Amino acid sequence: MANIAKKVSWSSRAEESGVAGERTPLFNGSEQPRLSRQDSQRGRPKEIPHNEKLLSLKYESLDYDNIENQLFLEEERRMSYMGFRCLEISRWVVCGLIGFLTGLIACFxxxxxxxxxxxxxQVVKQNIEKFTEVGGLSISLILWAVLNSSIVMLGAIIVAFFEPIAAGSGIPQIKCYLNGVKIPRVVRLKTLVVKVCGVICSVVGGLAVGKEGPMIHSGAVVAAGVSQGRSTSLKRDFKIFxxxxRDTEKRDFVSAGAAAGVSAAFGAPVGxxxxxxxxxxxFWNQMLTWRIFFASMISTFTLNFFLSIYHKNPGDLSNPGLINFGRFESDSVAYNLYEIPLFIMMGAIGGLLGALFNLLNYWLTIFRIRYVHRPCLQVMxxxxxxxxxxxxxxxxxxFSNDCQPLGPEHTEEYPLQLFCADGEYNSMATAFFNTPERSVRSLFHNQPGTYNPLTLGLxxxxxxFLACWTYGLAVSAxxxxxxxxxxxxxxxxxxxxxxxxxxSGSxxxxxxxxxxxxxAAQLGGIVRMTLSLTVIMVEATGNVTYGLPIMLVLMTAKIVGDYFVEGLYDIHIKLQSVPFLHLEAPATSHWLTAREVMGSPVTCLNRIEKVGTIVDILSNTSTNHNGFPVVVQVTGSDExxxxxxxxxxxxxxxxxKHKVFVELARSRLTQRKLQLKDFRDAYPRFPPIQSIHVSQDERECMMDLTEFMNATPYTxxxxxSLPRVFKLFRALGLRHLVVVDDENRVVGLVTRKDLARYHLGKHGLEELQVAQT
Structure with missing residues (x-):
């Protein structure tokens, strides 16, 4: 381990596994020393570590690998061909419901x-027009500020005090969930209600935010609830689906929900x-692609249909998404070959500005983590x-004197005259005094000369800076x-x-x-998406002409931005100390082996184990211990x-809970029969071990694990090498990977945090600290 550039002094490897909970010292570390109690008593300030330097033990993994125990195999064996066909039809029905409900939420x-x-x-506009002539515009300013603050206060209160996970867009959290990390409360019904109400307050309150990003989180929550056929928040079980x-099926539906959210936001089902x-x-497969596309199509059609009714044009399906970029006619947006270098240069500018945006927001988020962590401070x-x-x-x-003529074809929704002449409006008001979606559309389609350069620059x-300051607030945005x-x-x-x-530029x-x-350049420079964002922009504009330039711009923005700092979503994932696994293992990590990254020693259970022993193990180990290898010893052998x-x-x-104990009566083993339904009924909120009562007599009974354990775990x-372990773990969506010796004896267990600890930094391969944060 001597080649690792940065190491930690202590690391707890008792994460998802049955690994004993001692803290095992690693090798000499260069980490800044922690303050001792004596230092604290001397009045020295306690150092607060940067969260991106930690991996949190509070995040568990999801079981994306099916548990192929005897119960599972028997159920599969009993299921007929028609049974499998009905399940497939049910998957399509669920995806249709996801798309329909997501579209309804977007419409609302x-x-x-x-x-x-x-x-x-309208209220602010009338007030401004009233005081423009008689003086006292400060009253209009106070009215505007009070209205915005009051509306935003309502949205911030419900987020900060009732459901903090609903803050932001929710895209980093959904990315983590689909990566295999269990983010607490991320797909709850309460989260959805707070997210929807919060994003309405944020946009109406005039913040520099959009309502499109949160639709992805909203669609994911809808998918998680519909696919389970019940709501744990409402304590209602509809006995369907x-x-x-189980986590494997739920993951696929959440992917469909996220796609339906994008489709409803931008009218881009393929995107x-x-x-x-x-x-x-x-994790992906071909059938999943068709079902997700179906959910996306249903989502955008539902939104389109109900918005046509709202606009009193039933059947006029011209509003496929929450934002409508408007039509870019081919003759007006045609480009020449010599413009492509200009587009690439704009991509580089977008990458630089995106990197600056992300860096400033990173520093601001660090400040918020340290000093603005109380709900009341977040609301303020x-x-x-x-x-x-x-x-x-x-x-x-x-202070803007950019006055433009108000013609009959003007598209400004709330034009402000202020100190302009009659028949004119203030051009700066078109950008500020409007919802962000309408401002984007006006910048795309207003006639040349509508804005002067000073207005656009300011x-x-x-x-x-307003958008950078706003992202990360305790509001849904x-x-x-x-x-x-x-x-x-x-x-x-x-x-x-x-x-x-x-x-000839004109x-x-x-x-x-x-x-x-x-x-496209600015968005790509901030979020660092390429393929999907290209298709979203093409679908949203309704013109495929700009497919190639947009793709080149996004690729350039990503390359330039990644040179300086990561994408915004990746930054916030790191700041939350989430053990996120990327597509590939860190470079230069082939010299590390499973023996060096695994957790050990491992708490194992016998195939037939005493109930009291199981209760004691579950009670004495952390709730982060979630996997226990089962071992068997040959009778009469010393092996x-x-x-x-x-x-x-x-x-x-x-x-x-179900008292599945073995009783030794007449030298015959008898055991109560369980079905997979009993495990599904308890999913996903399994009770803690402290709530399970086991009497003293029951502690002396035995429990046969043969029928319930996964008899073929991956080893x-x-x-x-670490890259091979990483590839196996990541590709199969594992939660535990058992490390064995030449005689199939358990020597360790590899879990998500054992792999996520390693990443490639500026000084080579670095190892993060694992802590209970």
């Missing part, structure tokens, strides 16, 4: 935002499928940001639309400058075209026990 959010924002803007009550593949699901910060956003917006509009600068809005502003500015410095340098490219299976803590708790030899 869109209508609520439009109605409430319309009321707010019981077969799908939704690719998003689930690129950014979400860690959200209110402060809302008030500052309103003040900055008002100030920018007030708007880009101020909105960049997304970063997609703010990123598009920032990029569209500086992209349009780029087009205007091109037109001004070239004699002919080919259409500002709307460059606004689209700038929007050590050998591996014969693996059983989970959750299975043992169900067995104890690797001790000398297996």
């Amino acid at each position: 959010i869109d209508i609520a935002v439009e109605e409430l924002a319309g009321i707010k803007y 019981e077969y799908f009550r 939704g499928v690719l998003f689930a593949l690129e950014e979400g699901a860690s 910060e959200a209110m402060l940001v809302a008030a500052v956003t309103a003040t900055v917006s008002f100030t920018m509009i007030y 708007f880009t600068l101020t909105y960049f 997304g970063v997609f639309i703010p990123s598009l809005l920032i990029g569209a502003a500086w992209g349009r500015l780029f087009g205007i400058l091109l037109a001004s410095i070239t004699s 002919i080919w340098a259409d500002p709307g075209k460059y606004a689209l490219i700038g929007a 050590p026990a050998k591996l014969c299976g693996l059983i989970l803590r959750s299975q043992l708790i169900v067995l104890l 690797v030899p001790q000398e297996t």
Whole structure:
């Protein structure tokens, strides 16, 4: 281990496994020393470690590998051909329900935002127009700031005090869930309600946020609930879809829900499928692709249909998503070959600005973790940001003298005249005094000359910092639309400058075209998506002409941005200390073997074990101990026990709850029969061992684990290299990987955190600390 550049002084390997809970010292570390009690008593400030330098023990893994015990095999053997066909039909039905409900939720959010924002803007607009003539515009500013702060306060309270996991877009949490990490409360019904109400308050409150990102989380929650046929929050069990009550099936439906959320947000069903593949699901198959595409199509159709009714045009399916970029006609957005280098340069600019955005947000998030962690402080910060956003917006509009004629074809929803002449409106108000979605559309499609360069430059600068400050607040909010809005502003500015410095620029340098490219560059520079974002942009614009330029822009933005800092979602995953497994093991890690990364010694159980022993093991080990190898010793032999299976803590708790004990009566073993239904009924919230009562007489009974354990667990030899262990673990979605010697004896256990501890840093292969955070 001497080649590892950065090591830790202590590491607890008692994570998902049955590994004994001692803290085993590693080799000499370069970690900064912890303060002793004497140091603390001397008044020295206690050092707060950076969260990205830790892996948290509070995150468990999900069981994405099916437990092929005797109960499972017997059920599969009894199931007829028609039974399998019915299950397949049920999967399609569930995906259809996911798409339908996700579309309904998106429709509700869109209508609520439009109605409430319309009321707010009309009130503020009338107030501004009233005081423009008689003076006292400060009252209009106070009204705008108070309205925004009050609405945002409501959204922040329900998030900070009732369901903190609903904060943000939820995309990092869903990525972790699909990667195999169990994020507490991430797919609860309560989380969905808070997410929906919170995002409405955030957008109506005027924050620099969008409602599209949270739709991905909302769709995932819908999928998790519908596929299980019950709600643990409501304590209702509808007795349907019981077969799908396991992590493997639930994972596939959550992937469909995430894709349906993207489809509803952008009207991009193909983009939704690719998003689930690129950014979400860690495991994929061909049939899953068709079902996810079906859910995405149903989602966008449902939203389209009900919005057509809301707009009093039933059957006019012209609103496929929450955001409508508008049509880019082929003749107006045509580009020339010599413009491709300009597009690539814009991609590099987007990568640089995205890296700056992510870096600033990283520092800000560190500050919030340290000092703004109480709910009351989080609500106050959200209110402060809302008030500052309103003040900055008002100030920018007030001092702007960018007046444009208000023609009959104007698309501005709430034009402000302020100090402009009659028949004119303030152009800065088009960008600030509107919902972000409408502002993006105006930057894409308003006629050349609608904005002057100073307006676009100031708007880009101020909105960049406002969006950076806003992301990470204790509110439900997304970063997609703010990123598009920032990029569209500086992209349009780029087009205007091109037109001004070239004699024929006014002919080919259409500002709307460059606004689209700038929007793609900025979004790609922040979130670092390529394939799915290309298709989303193409579908949202309704024009495939810009497929190649957008792809080149996104690839350039990703390459340039990754050189400086990671993508925004990856940063927040690290800051939450989540043991996320990437596609490949760290480079230069082939010299590490399973013996060096595994946890040991391992707590094993005999195939026929005493009940009291099992209770004591479950009670005395941490709840993070979730897998126990089962061993058997040959009768009459002095050979050590050998591996014969693996059983989970959750299975043992169900067995104890149902008193599945072996009684020695008349030299005959009798045992109560359990079915998989008993385990599915307890899923996913298995009771703690402290709630299971076992009498003293029952402690003397025996428990036969043969029928319930996974008799064919995956194993690797001790000398297996880390990349091979990683590939096996990641590709199969394992939770435990048993390490055995040449005689099939258990010597260790590899779990997610044993692998996630290693990553490639600036000084070579580095090892993170595992701690209870």
